[in-house]
Amino acid sequence: MVEIRLKNSKSRRVEVLDPIIPGKVSMYLCGPTVYDRAHLGNARSAVAFDQLFRLLRHVYGAENVTFVRNFTDVDDKINARAAETGREISDITAETTQWYLDDMGALGVMEPTHMPRATAYIAEMVSFIEDLIARDHAYARDGHVLFRVRSFAEYGKLSGRSVDDMIAGARVEVAPYKEDPMDFVLWKPSADDIPGWDSPWGRGRPGWHIECSAMSHAILGEEFDIHAGGSDLLFPHHENEVAQSCAAGHAFARIWLHNEMLQVEGKKMSKSLGNFFTVRDLLDQGVPGGVIRFVLLGTHYGKPMDWTEKKREEAEKTLRKWYDAARPGGAVPEAVVAALADDLNTHAALAEIHRLGGADLGAALSLMGLWDGTVPDWATAFDVDLSAFEDRLRAARVTAMQSKDFSEVDALKTALLGAGVEVRMTKENVELLPGPDFDPAKLEDL
Numbered sequence: 367m368v369e370i371r372l373k374n375s376k377s378r379r380v381e382v383l384d385p386i387i388p389g390k391v392s393m394y395l396c397g398p399t400v401y402d403r404a405h406l407g408n409a410r411s412a413v414a415f416d417q418l419f420r421l422l423r424h425v426y427g428a429e430n431v432t433f434v435r436n437f438t439d440v441d442d443k444i445n446a447r448a449a450e451t452g453r454e455i456s457d458i459t460a461e462t463t464q465w466y467l468d469d470m471g472a473l474g475v476m477e478p479t480h481m482p483r484a485t486a487y488i489a490e491m492v493s494f495i496e497d498l499i500a501r502d503h504a505y506a507r508d509g510h511v512l513f514r515v516r517s518f519a520e521y522g523k524l525s526g527r528s529v530d531d532m533i534a535g536a537r538v539e540v541a542p543y544k545e546d547p548m549d550f551v552l553w554k555p556s557a558d559d560i561p562g563w564d565s566p567w568g569r570g571r572p573g574w575h576i577e578c579s580a581m582s583h584a585i586l587g588e589e590f591d592i593h594a595g596g597s598d599l600l601f602p603h604h605e606n607e608v609a610q611s612c613a614a615g616h617a618f619a620r621i622w623l624h625n626e627m628l629q630v631e632g633k634k635m636s637k638s639l640g641n642f643f644t645v646r647d648l649l650d651q652g653v654p655g656g657v658i659r660f661v662l663l664g665t666h667y668g669k670p671m672d673w674t675e676k677k678r679e680e681a682e683k684t685l686r687k688w689y690d691a692a693r694p695g696g697a698v699p700e701a702v703v704a705a706l707a708d709d710l711n712t713h714a715a716l717a718e719i720h721r722l723g724g725a726d727l728g729a730a731l732s733l734m735g736l737w738d739g740t741v742p743d744w745a746t747a748f749d750v751d752l753s754a755f756e757d758r759l760r761a762a763r764v765t766a767m768q769s770k771d772f773s774e775v776d777a778l779k780t781a782l783l784g785a786g787v788e789v790r791m792t793k794e795n796v797e798l799l800p801g802p803d804f805d806p807a808k809l810e811d812l
């Protein structure tokens with residue numbers, strides 16, 4: 367079996383994936399809070415760990431991988447959106463959940479094995495919290511339940527922070543119901559006009575962190591192989607998940623993976639800078655989902671990435687070429703799997719794919735979530751086989767090297783450039799790529 371190595375945020379080392387149950391892998395990814403469209407940064411996390419899901423299925427067999435990605439459908443941001451718009455909360459969450467599935471589907475993100483909604487696991491959260499209170503790791507006060515951070519000696523280990531530094535560095539306003547400023551909310555009271563559930567502490571709703579501890583436990587058990595999420599979740603969300611689960615006596619996640627953040631043209635994506643894109647914005651502008659996925663996979667998940675117009679153009683050209691050359695029925699070449707198994711090095715995997723053609727290319731593209739066996743409409747807008755021209759140009763160059771007469775080569779190049787084809791000539795190779803202004807009619811007389 368292929369050995370998969372992953373950089374564990376917990377140990378800060380690259381470790382071999384050694385599943386708890388041999389031959390079976392379990393993974394949990396923190397999913398979206400459903401009140402708005404997913405933006406490009408959200409998509410990065412979904413695509414990166416979809417790629418890991420695909421690799422795991424390839425290596426272990428589809429039936430041996432259990433992947434859980436939750437929907438946070440109880441949250442104050444959702445309540446605020448309902449208050450702003452006068453809409454029902456359930457309408458907002460149902461609509462946004464479907465948007466997320468549609469938009470991620472357009473990026474080739476497969477549906478995980480389980481997609482639990484937080485509101486379907488309130489009973490599990492309540493009993494999880496009761497257990498923490500029984501163990502003295504949590505306390506109830508004024509309708510709230512708080513996690514007693516000082517009771518958990520390992521707090522801060524995952525994110526590499528000490529509790530004292532966190533208190534010194536943060537100007538935490540101490541709520542009257544907190545024993546300690548670091549304590550975080552497991553349960554809070556709900557006013558009549560916002561969602562609430564009956565509990566031993568009165569009508570209320572869960573804090574955000576508890577849902578992932580309760581749902582991963584309910585579906586995957588006390589210990590599972592991989593927990594993933596964006597680096598923005600490392601603290602406090604993941605630190606708090608660890609505190610809750612481990613304080614409840616669970617071993618919890620063995621390997622933690624965090625994807626780095628995304629920028630646009632070198633700047634932080636923000637609404638005020640006018641460079642904020644939702645996935646839907648890009649799809650509506652005509653950027654194909656496969657192109658978005660390609661660009662996202664072009665940077666290793668553990669490195670900050672920059673979304674640029676140039677990368678988008680390059681991705682589109684490359685995919686057009688690949689779709690033209692790909693054939694079904696192949697097996698994924700080992701080098702591609704090896705690149706992915708090396709801490710999900712998608713950048714290196716794409717570089718390997720550049721060498722492939724035919725059925726090998728088709729199989730590799732399928733594993734990357736970039737091909738379902740049919741050429742997407744956007745890539746067939748023109749259907750011209752440039753490889754014949756590549757052959758002609760190569761042959762003309764060989765002749766010209768002997769005769770020292772390059773007029774034929776130059777004439778071909780000029781005609782190709784005139785038709786909007788990008789001509790790349792290296793010592794070893796000739797490569798033709800249709801550019802955005804490609805006009806196949808101009809090649810007919812050649």
Ligand SMILES: [Zn+2]
Nearest residue numbers: 396578603607
């Ligand atoms: Zn989570």
